[in-house]
Amino acid sequence: MPILELDNLSKSYGSTTALKGLTLSVEPGSVYGLLGPNGSGKTTTLGIALGVLRASSGSVRWFGQEPSSGNRRRIGALLETPNFFPYLSARQNLLLAADVKHADPSTVDRALDLTGLGTRQHDAFRGFSLGMKQRLALASTLLGNPEVLVLDEPTNGLDPQGIAEVRDLVTRLAADGKTIIIASHLLDEVEKVCTHVAVLQRGDLRAAGPVHSILATADRVVLRPGPD
Numbered sequence: 640m641p642i643l644e645l646d647n648l649s650k651s652y653g654s655t656t657a658l659k660g661l662t663l664s665v666e667p668g669s670v671y672g673l674l675g676p677n678g679s680g681k682t683t684t685l686g687i688a689l690g691v692l693r694a695s696s697g698s699v700r701w702f703g704q705e706p707s708s709g710n711r712r713r714i715g716a717l718l719e720t721p722n723f724f725p726y727l728s729a730r731q732n733l734l735l736a737a738d739v740k741h742a743d744p745s746t747v748d749r750a751l752d753l754t755g756l757g758t759r760q761h762d763a764f765r766g767f768s769l770g771m772k773q774r775l776a777l778a779s780t781l782l783g784n785p786e787v788l789v790l791d792e793p794t795n796g797l798d799p800q801g802i803a804e805v806r807d808l809v810t811r812l813a814a815d816g817k818t819i820i821i822a823s824h825l826l827d828e829v830e831k832v833c834t835h836v837a838v839l840q841r842g843d844l845r846a847a848g849p850v851h852s853i854l855a856t857a858d859r860v861v862l863r864p865g866p867d
């Protein structure tokens with residue numbers, strides 16, 4: 640059974656059409672990239688899937704069911720950078736985040752381990768590198784031990800070291816069994832970390848399938864994100 644099914648999703652913001660009948664399906668264990676240039680509809684797609692935006696038409700199913708608070712607990716999401724407390728440690732920040740999310744505090748240790756922050760857990764957030772800050776943001780999505788992670792451009796704004804750390808982490812989390820849905824405007828990022836890809840351009844689905852078949856056989860000029 641697919642983890643996520645989007646069926647014929649459309650979304651308009653006033654006179655702007657952001658999505659035009661998007662249909663896609665994410666299988667368990669995949670790292671599913673939503674690839675497209677700025678404004679192609681990636682954030683809109685993730686927002687509708689997560690229930691923070693309402694579609695103009697179409698439907699969303701998670702784990703074969705209508706979205707509900709029960710199945711939302713099985714999803715960890717990073718749509719925007721969380722606010723961490725600069726003078727608190729990584730561990731204290733995660734314990735607070737677990738409290739806010741009503742997540743089991745015992746999942747903090749696993750989140751620190753998986754993100755490689757275990758040895759720095761008692762250090763204050765303000766001393767962290769950009770990559771470590773973003774790894775802590777990813778750790779907060781792991782609280783409650785969700786099966787699926789939804790990440791909107793998780794390497795945006797990072798330095799090259801941070802980008803490499805976050806890409807490695809996504810690969811490790813996938814190897815740990817998470818299904819991951821990740822929006823990116825970077826072709827090389829999708830090639831490096833994703834198993835599957837849907838290519839969006841101006842709200843249209845241009846291609847979808849396993850990364851290697853889509854990126855090898857399709858016209859790479861069309862797929863390469865650029866100005867619309």
Ligand code: ATP
Pocket residue numbers: 652655656657675676677678679680681682683684824
């Ligand atoms: P980005 O990487 O820049 O966020 P994206 O691929 O995630 O791009 P969306 O943010 O989903 O794309 O935007 C799709 C289209 O919808 C764009 O034309 C954008 O300007 C428009 N849009 C998004 N949010 C709104 C909004 N709240 N009000 C009006 N138009 C919006």
